[in-house]
Amino acid sequence: MRIVVLAGGIGGARFLRGLQRASPDADITVIGNTGDDIHLFGLKVCPDLDTVMYTLGGGINEEQGWGRTDETFHLKEELAAYGVGPEWFGLGDRDFATHIVRTQMLSAGFPLSAVTEALCDRWKPGVRLIPMSDDRVETHVAVTLPDSGERKVIHFQEYWVRLRASVAAEAVVPVGADQAKPAPGVLEAIAEADVILFPPSNPVVSIGTILAVPGIREAIADAGVPVVGLSPIVGDAPVRGMADKVLAAVGVESTAAAVAEHYGSGLLDGWLVDTVDASAVERVESAGIRCRAVPLLMSDLDASARMAREALTLAEEVRGA
C-alpha cells in the first residue's frame, strides 16, 4: 500500500511513527512542510523536515519533541557571548551539523529535495521524505506588538518560538508559496498513492502551507483515492502548539468540526475527531465528510498506532462506499 502523508513537525512525526507501527509494509511518502524554514547564522534550518527525520530516525529529543537527543548548547552560548542572536531559537551543537551539511549542499547547487534525501541516507527514517517544494517559502505572521502598538510582519518562528503566539495572529502568509513549484516526486507520489493522510498537524501553518503550493491541493483532490485527516483540535483546544491562534487568523474556529469544514469535502473524504468531540460527527458528515470519533491523544507509540489504524480503516470505508 502506498500512503502519502502531509506532515508538519511534532504531531506529524509522532503520527508517522504510529503509522509505521500500524502498517509496517506500507510504502510511505511524506510531503514535508518547509514554510517554517528559517535562515539563522547563515544556515538554512528546516525545523519540520528535521523533526520528521530525527523522530523516525531515532535521533529526536523525545521529551521536547524537537531537536536532538543527548544535546549540548555550547555553540549557541558562544554566539550569545559574541552578541550574535537570535537567542530564542534553540539550536544545539548536534543539530547544527544538520544545518551545516544542508547549507553546504545547497551552496553547492543541490536542491532541497536532494539535500533532504542525502540527510535521510544517514537517518534512514523508513519513509521517503520530500520537502513540499525546492523553492523558498517562508510563513510570515502579521501581529500588533502589545507594547508599542506597532503593526509588524514577522517570521513564523519568531511568532511561534519567541512570542509563543502570545499575541493575536492577524494574518498568516506563506510568502513565496504562490510562486513555488512542488518538489520533484511530490505530484507523482500523490498520483500513485492508495491513501492520503493528514496527520493532526497544524491545519494552517503546516498542512495549509503545503496545500498553498500550486498544484498540490489540486493533485490531492484529483487523486481519486481516500483522503483522511485527524483533528489536531480536541475539546475545542489544540492538542499541542497554538493552532487556535493561527486558525483565528484565517477565520476558522478552533473546533474539530470547523477544521474539517476548512479543508472541505472537495479535499477531505474522511475525518477523525476525538471521542470528546463525538457531537461534532454529525456536523462534519453533513458537510459531506465521513467522520468517526476515536481517541486522538498520541500519548505513546501504541496510541499513535491505534490512531493510524483508525485512519486507514476510515480510508477503506471511504473506498468501499
Place this chain on the structure above:
Amino acid sequence: MRIVVLAGGIGGARFLRGLQRASPDADITVIGNTGDDIHLFGLKVCPDLDTVMYTLGGGINEEQGWGRTDETFHLKEELAAYGVGPEWFGLGDRDFATHIVRTQMLSAGFPLSAVTEALCDRWKPGVRLIPMSDDRVETHVAVTLPDSGERKVIHFQEYWVRLRASVAAEAVVPVGADQAKPAPGVLEAIAEADVILFPPSNPVVSIGTILAVPGIREAIADAGVPVVGLSPIVGDAPVRGMADKVLAAVGVESTAAAVAEHYGSGLLDGWLVDTVDASAVERVESAGIRCRAVPLLMSDLDASARMAREALTLAEEVRGA
C-alpha cells in the same frame, strides 16, 4: 612604547602573553598570519588569529595551545556521522561559533580586519590584532605521497594537521600572497612602531608568509626602529611544531643561526638564541645581526616574560648602538 609583533599561532601567542607581562603599558599591535586560514564546512577558519585571540583573551585550551577551553566536539561527531569531513581538523562546538560569526560578517561584506576587530571586542586580548591582509592567502605545500608516489599540492593545514609533516615539504607557496595588500593599519602600525618583534613563530609558514605580502617586508626594513627576533629553533630542532620540514623546503638548515641569516641583516637587527646555541652567536653577529644567548623555552608565563624582556633589552642595545 609602541610595539609591533608579527605572529603565527601558539609560539606567537605565548610570547605575546609574556610581552604583556614584561611591558604592561606598551601599546602592542599584532600582525597575524592568515596563510593558514582554511575554509571548512562552508566556514572561514583563521587558526592563527584565533589562537592569539583566545590565548590573550583567556579562552584558550592551555594544554594543547589551540582551540577553546572546556570544549566539546558534538558537532564534529555529527558531521562525521553524515560522512562529511575532513575529520582531521579539530573544530570544537565553542570554536565553531567564532567561525560562524566570522563567516556571517564576511558574507555581509565586512573585511577580515573589521571582523577580527569585532571578534576581539568580546575577547579583549589587550593588543590590537590585525590580520596581515584582508585578501585571501592560503599556504600550500608540495609533497610526494609515500604510498602512491603521487606528487601533490595540498593545503598547509592538511600537511601540518593531517599528515603531521610526516613527509618532506618540497615547496611551500603562500598562494595569493603576491596579489595581497596589507590590511588597513598594518603599514601604519609598522611606520609608527618603536620596536618590531618576531616571536619564536615559524619563520616560513608564519612570519615568512606575513613578510610575503608585498609592502610588509619593505615597511619593516625601512621603519628605522630595532627589529628583534627570537629563534624558534633550539639545539637544532624546533621548540614545537615541525619548522624543520618547511625550513628544508626553502633551503634553510634547522639551526638558530641559519634562521637569522634567512631573515637577513637587511631586515633583522637583533636575534636571540637559546643558551644551548651560544656557539651560534658569533656566526649571527658576523652576518651583521646583534645576537645574545638566553633561555628560550616558554615553559611558563614567567619564562615567556623573561624572553620578552630580553628581546626588548636587545632592541634598546640596537637602538643605542
